Every structure is written in C-alpha cells, then in structure tokens.
Amino acid sequence: MKKVVVHPERCVGCMQCMIACATAHSQTKNLFSATLEDPLPRPRVHVGAGLYGEGFPNRCRHCDPAPCMFACLPGAIYRDWETDTVLIDPDKCINCASCAMACPFGVIRYHEDASAPLKKTVAVKCDNCLERQNQGLIPACVEVCKSRALTFEDPSDAMKRKTNEVAQSLSSDTSRIEIAPGFTLLNTIKRTQVELKIEN
Amino acid sequence: MKYVIIGNGVAGIQAAETIRQFDSEGSITMIGDETFPPYCRPMISLALEGSVDQDKLHIRSAGFYDDLNIRPVLGKRVTGIDVDNKKVLIQEKSARPSLQASSTIMDLICKLLSIFGGDPGTEPRRGSETGFEFDKLLIATGADPRPVKATGLNLKNIFYMRTEVHVRQMLEILPGAKNALVLGGGLVGFKAAYGLLCRGLHVTMLIRSDYPLSMQVDEKAGRMILDQLSEHGLEVKVGVEVTGFEGIKKVERANLSDKTAIACDMVVVGKGVLPALSFVPRDKIQADLGILVDQHMETNIPGIFAAGDVAQSVDIARKISWVNAIWPEAVEQGRIAGMNMAGRQTAYKGSLSRNVIRIFDLDVMTAGLVNPPSDPSYEVVSSDNLRLNIYRKLVFRNDKLAGFVMVNAIEQGGILMSLIKNEIPVKIPKAAMLEPSFNYNQLMM
Ligand SMILES: Cc1cc2nc3c(=O)[nH]c(=O)nc-3n(C[C@H](O)[C@H](O)[C@H](O)COP(=O)(O)OP(=O)(O)OC[C@H]3O[C@@H](n4cnc5c(N)ncnc54)[C@H](O)[C@@H]3O)c2cc1C
Ligand code: SF4
Secondary structure (H helix, E strand, O other): OOEEEOOOOHHHOOOOHHHHHHHHOOOOOOHHHHHHOOOOOOOOOEEEEOEEEEEEEEEOOOOOOHHHHHHOOOOOOOEOOHHHEEOOOOOOOOOOOHHHHHHHHOOOOOEEEOOOOOOOEEOOOOOOOOOHOOOOOOOOHHHHOOOOEEEEEEOHHHHHHHHHHHHHHOOOOOOOOOOOOOOOHHHHHHHHHHHHHHOO | EEEEOOOOOHHHHHHHHHHHHHOOOEEEEEEEEOOOOOOOOOHHHHHOOOOHHHOOOOOOOHHHHHHOOOEEOOOOOOOOOOOOOOEEEEEOOOOOOOOOHHHHHHHHHHHHHOOOOOOOOOOOOOOEEEEEEEEEEEEOEEEEEEEOOOOOOEEEEEEOOOHHHHHHHHHHHHHHOHHHHHOOOOHHHHHHHHHHHOOOOOOEEEEEEOOOOOOOOOOHHHHHHHHHHHHHHOOOEEEEEEEEHHOOEEEEEEOOOOOEEOOOOOEEEEEEEEEEOOOOOOOOOOOOOOOOOOOEEEEOOOOOOHHHHHHHEEEEEOOOEOOOOOOHHHHHHHHHHHHHHHOOOOOOOHHHOOEEEOOOEEEEEEEEOOOOOOOEEEEEEEEEEOOOOOEEEEEOOOEEEEEEEEOOOOOOHHHHHHHOOOEEOOOOOOOHHHHHOOOOOOOOO
C-alpha cells in the first residue's frame, strides 16, 4: 500500500505542503476562498527547523501500534484498517491533549476545524488525505512538494520498522517479546542516522 | 485455563481484551463492584463540569462482556483471596439494610478500619461465601479516595469523587447548591474545584501546600494555576484542615483547625487515593503502599498479577518503587499483565507519573520528577515568557531528562515524554529543548 514517505534531507523549507494541506482540509478546497473561511483551515503537516535551520516536514506516521490510541481517554482515536490510517473522531474528542503527551513525534494540534462540530476545539492531525484518495488523487502535500521531500510510495520495510519502533517505545505492543527496556528509541535514532546517510 | 480478574476499571478491561487476543478458549471471569458499563474514570470530572454528558462516559459498549465471552460478576466486592487453594472469595452480605444515603462514606470507613486491623462491629454480618477458582488471577481493583478525619461525616452532601455514581449524586444536588468546599488540592480536588467553578458555584479549596497540584507541578507552575483559578473566583485557604461538619441532616458548615468556620452546602473530599487492597492477604502477597509487582506485573506469588492504581512498580524517573495512579499506566499495565497471563512474556519498563491539565486559558503538562532533590547530579533548565503565559522547566539527571513542566505550548511534550521513558541521553544543547521551535528532528542530530 502506498504511503507518504518523508525525506527530510531533501526539504528546502518552502512550506508549500502546509498551504496545500490546509487547503485540502478546507470547506471550499480553494486557496483563496479558504482564507475567508471560519474556522480558518490549518495545516496538518508542520515544517519545523532542525538545529541548523534545515527544513523538516513533520506529520503523523500512523504508527502501529499507535501510542496516541492507547492514551486517548474517550477512545476517539482509531485505526482505519483498510487504509492503515490512524484517525481521530472529532465528535468523540474531548480536547484533553492526552494524545499530545503520547505522540513521540509531536504532530497533533488542537483547534477548531471544518471536520468538527461548530466552535468545538479538537485534536487534529494528518488523515492521509483519505477524502482526496477516494477521488483518485494523491495526498495534497505530496502533490505540491517540488523537491520530492514528500513522496507517495510503498515504504521500505526499513522505513516501516523505524517508525513503528519509535512508536512501540511509547506503547505496549502485543507482537513484541522481552525487549531490553529502554533501548528501542535510542537504537531507532541511531539506525535512522545511518539510513539517512546511506540514502544521501 | 481459568482467568479471574478482580476490578472492571480500565486496567481490568485492557487485560481481559488482551487475554482474549491470545486465548480464545480460556474462561475469563471479571468481578467488579461497579455495574455501569466500562467507562472513562477521568471523564467523570468533565461530567461534573458539564462539558460531557453523563451518558457519554463509557469506553466500551454494554455488550462488552458478551462479545468477549467474559463471565461478568458485577455489583459484588471481593472479600478475600485463598492463595493456597487458588480461589477468590466473595462474602455475600446477609440481608441487612444498607446505609443508603451515606453508603459511600460508610463503605470507606469500614474499609479503612479493616486496613488498620479490622473492626468486626462495622463489617457486614457473615453471609454465604462464594469462591471463584483461578489458574491466573489479576488484581485490578484500583484505588479508593483517602478518607478524612472529621466529625459529622454522616451528613448529606459530603462526597468523594471517584466513580460515576459519586458524580451523579453531586449533579442531583447541584441546582440547589451555592457554596462548595473542596478538601485537598491534588488532581481530584483540583478537578472538583474546577468543575464546580464552571458550574457557577462559589468554591473554597483547602490545601496543605501553598499552591494546588504540588505533587504534579513545581511552585512556579503551581502559582500560575492558582492565579488562573483565583481570577475565576476560587477562594483558597492554605495550611488549614477541617475538624468537623455541622448541619441539620445536610452539611451547612465546616469547622476549621484555625477555629474559623465556612458556610457550605456541599463538600468534595479530594485528598488523594489509596490502593484498594484491603482484601489482599499481606502475609502471602507482598504489598507496600500498593501490591508489589515485577516487570511482568506478577506478584511474588506465581500466577497472581496486579495492574493499575492498585499496583506498585519501579518508577522510571524516581528510580524507586512507587504507585503512579494514572490512566495511561493503568492501560499499559493492564495490557502487559494480560499478555503475561496469556503466556506471552512481555516486560514492562516501569511507570512514569505524567499529566496534562487544561483549565480556562492554561494548558499544563508534567511528567516525571519536577522538583528534584538538591544533588549535583541534577540540572534544571527553564525559561518563561510571562507575556504569552508560557513556562518550561526541564529536569535532567546527568545527561538524561528526568522530568518536565510545561505551561502552554504543550504540543511537543510527547517527545520529552519519550526521552524520559526510554532514558535516552540528550546530546543536543539542553537549552535548545526549551525553545518553542524544538522538534523531533533536532534530537536526531
Ligand atoms: C476525578 C478523577 C480524575 C482523574 N483524572 C485523571 C487524569 O486526568 N489523568 C490520569 O492519568 N488519571 C486520572 N485519574 C486517575 C485514573 O482514573 C485512574 O488512574 C484509573 O482509572 C485507574 O484504573 P484502574 O483500572 O487501575 O482502577 P479503577 O478504575 O479504580 O477500577 C477498579 C475497579 O475495581 C473495583 N473494585 C475495587 N475493589 C473491589 C473489590 N474488592 N471487589 C470488586 N471490585 C472492586 C472498583 O469499584 C473499580 O470499578 C482520575 C481519577 C479521578 C477519580
Ligand atoms: S485530545 Fe481528543 S484525540 Fe487527543 S487524547 Fe484527548 S480525546 Fe483523544
């Protein structure tokens, strides 16, 4: 199954993905009219800066198991198995931010959103552009990214493993047996560094 | 395989579901004294404050037990465990009218007395005894509110806040209430006070330390919280205790240790919780404040496990055995206990205190050790922007993060949490982690 894959080393920090994402999740789906909407559409992908100012597109990794899912008090976070996407039900969300405490990537934001009941602040994050995908389109952030820092492809096993290990370090996983406590994330980070070097 | 789970809170539910993932054949019996379908305990405070309806609290459907082929034994309290014969015991109460209105408080007094050696006078008269045999047992009985010592506790409108029934009782009398007194500034006392303020009551809070949530936050964050609550009308009295309550049938007045009195028409006792283990034979099953468990959530007796608020395990940040009575730990411990009970060996890393609290215009997130001892191995870095009401404090033990407090701009807190939980040495400048622009990528340098 194709997924959005992030290649931070290629990011030039132009933030086009943020604009495209906000537009894709607006009511009108048009950049100019979207800026007039209430609530104002906001992006679900966030371009941050690394320690040396380099760009870094950050979005939900749809981890499996997803630590936010276990942390959510009312059980508003669920996995859509067909698309392997972690989703938040805005009707159920109580805006408690327990998921912020659980997400090891820091990608969840809290605000009003076109998908939520009027005037209700809810947790919002990447939904893999399921609405667009249903119409045969690729995720908006990928479509707009000219430097190929965001691609839509079958992720390598290494990539999947990398994400899930970070996630597992924050949730109790059913498929894992007797790990040495504490080392998972460290190892993952080390491996990521090596992989990033190799890819370059 | 016969599994018995005592307690139908989140730890028990998670364990039952996990056992079913691995063992579709074994029999699972769940004994719990609450009869409402599985619900989210922290959300009862939202029902009090009025932001969530009472009927939106459940986290599993009413068909939960049927769907997983679990035999529910609800509305019953376990009274003992026969460790040698592997049996859980329920002493059926004989037909004696229960003390309706003040049953919760009487219950607690009975329980407290039984913790301190028992008082046969207040125990229910012996009735018939039922036993449930087990091969694997999970004790997931959670915690009970810590009772207060005061006279007049039998008056109406004095509440604890632990169960949905407690909140339902409070909601019933809210329309006629004007002045509320909250005892204790811990998480529950604080949430009760906040909820009642949101309902428009005049609330007075009695706390021992100078600011609320002193176990969760440091002084600076505590004062920010206090200021915020005071701005919305909360009255706080520091360093005084209640000595007794007075009133005709209902509570009308609380007498304080400083010889003053406060008029109040409802009282919420929120002075922390104690693990609910009065039925556990301590000569057999090792317990300290909570039931002691190893990294598989197993007690010293093979085949008997404990999870959730009743269990005591290693605290990752404090490095000592500790009870962290919080929801995410109950979830995780329940799952790990379930896996190990079903024969899937899985280790638990240890627990970590953490909390996220949203009140009026403040978001507060805390984890681990926030008030470190004065010891050269600890280093504290902090920054604030009082104009934006932002505060951050990070506590390091040598090169590892051991705790933090964040007030507002809390979105990146999960990254800090994972650093503590996984005990990862921090290689980047510590001050960089205080920046609002701090993100996951910066750790990968
Ligand atoms: C008002 C309030 C707000 C909270 N807010 C937060 C929060 O914001 N964040 C957070 O992390 N945590 C919060 N908590 C704590 C959280 O609710 C608990 O940590 C969690 O519910 C513990 O789950 P548990 O399954 O271990 O125990 P419980 O949920 O207490 O379940 C134990 C069950 O066992 C039953 N039982 C006990 N003894 C017996 C017996 N002898 N026989 C049969 N049944 C028995 C009890 O009745 C209960 O139903 C809050 C708690 C309260 C009360
Ligand atoms: S903020 Fe919403 S999605 Fe996040 S944990 Fe709370 S209820 Fe769940």
